[in-house]
Amino acid sequence: MKKQIKVTLIVIVAAIIAAAIIWYVMYLRGKEQDLLTPVGTRAEFIGDTDKYPTMLTAKGTRILNAGGEQVVLKGVMVPESRSLYEEKKFNEDFYKDVFAKGGNAIRVPISPVEYKNDDYYMWRYLDRIVTWAGENDNYVILDWDYTGNPIDGSGDEMPDLDENPLDYSAEFWKNIADYFKNTPNVIFEIYNEPVGMSDSEWKRCAESLIGVIRDAGAKQLIIVGSPDYCYDLGWLDELGVKNDNTAFSVHVYPDKVFWQKFLSGYVTSYPLIVTEWGYADDDVEVKNEKLKGTRNVFGIKFTRYLEKHDIGWIAVGYDDTVEPSMFTKGYKKLTKWGEYVTELLGDKEE
Numbered sequence: 001m002k003k004q005i006k007v008t009l010i011v012i013v014a015a016i017i018a019a020a021i022i023w024y025v026m027y028l029r030g031k032e033q034d035l036l037t038p039v040g041t042r043a044e045f046i047g048d049t050d051k052y053p054t055m056l057t058a059k060g061t062r063i064l065n066a067g068g069e070q071v072v073l074k075g076v077m078v079p080e081s082r083s084l085y086e087e088k089k090f091n092e093d094f095y096k097d098v099f100a101k102g103g104n105a106i107r108v109p110i111s112p113v114e115y116k117n118d119d120y121y122m123w124r125y126l127d128r129i130v131t132w133a134g135e136n137d138n139y140v141i142l143d144w145d146y147t148g149n150p151i152d153g154s155g156d157e158m159p160d161l162d163e164n165p166l167d168y169s170a171e172f173w174k175n176i177a178d179y180f181k182n183t184p185n186v187i188f189e190i191y192n193e194p195v196g197m198s199d200s201e202w203k204r205c206a207e208s209l210i211g212v213i214r215d216a217g218a219k220q221l222i223i224v225g226s227p228d229y230c231y232d233l234g235w236l237d238e239l240g241v242k243n244d245n246t247a248f249s250v251h252v253y254p255d256k257v258f259w260q261k262f263l264s265g266y267v268t269s270y271p272l273i274v275t276e277w278g279y280a281d282d283d284v285e286v287k288n289e290k291l292k293g294t295r296n297v298f299g300i301k302f303t304r305y306l307e308k309h310d311i312g313w314i315a316v317g318y319d320d321t322v323e324p325s326m327f328t329k330g331y332k333k334l335t336k337w338g339e340y341v342t343e344l345l346g347d348k349e350e
Contacts, residue, residue, distance in 0.1 A: 102345030254293030
């Protein structure tokens, strides 16, 4: 009898140990496991879009809604969805906090690597973000977050993927545009920052990606970047892109000391949106020295210029990691930069 009890106890202990080992292995492999977890899929977005902000159209230098009223986009760039999930913050409450800061748009960076690794990325993340934004009267700029040369894949910040960036971008936009083609609050930003290519090469790339989106039946506003890390708008004078409901993005940080002189040549000719801007004040340490700036020297002067010319903007970033961050680590409090953005947006909670 005692021997039988002993054997039973050994079996139970062994089972507990085995279960613990299995749990630990699953814990360590958590990232890989949840990427294999299917989520609900469908052919096209099915939210109650009648209650969402209406589709935007570029006309002259202005951006108009379906009622013909001018819309100046203002908001923040949120963290990449997968990274936010890993921090256990990818949920509706996080985005409600973003919307509560004010503004009418968010920019969602989409990592080509994370998109490639998760067959359900569009449904797992983007579908939900677009829904939450629409229900809170916000537009969503879907930013395909490549930085580098889309033709040959060169560039220090290009991801390590086997796919040719331009071909993969076309595949991505075909899927995304087809899914969101009837979703009025969605805006397509075709390529984050083109680098290391001629103006004519970028024009061909941009027009090919615009064509992919239009061929999918999507008529929403498309944002097109520029060479030299989305700063050099000079290509528009000579080449431009046929205005098929397109606006043009520019990224401005404190190291661009001649930004006013540079932008002044284009604000009266093209619909512009600053899809990245910001600075790191003296209350934080940054790895990128080019981001160092202050409210008085850079922030106020830049925002007054944008207001004067009705140029929309997206602040970087509603984050505690990506520089310049609006929050200190753990989202404990706003940085000086974050406080300034909150003031500009007119925090709805205040």
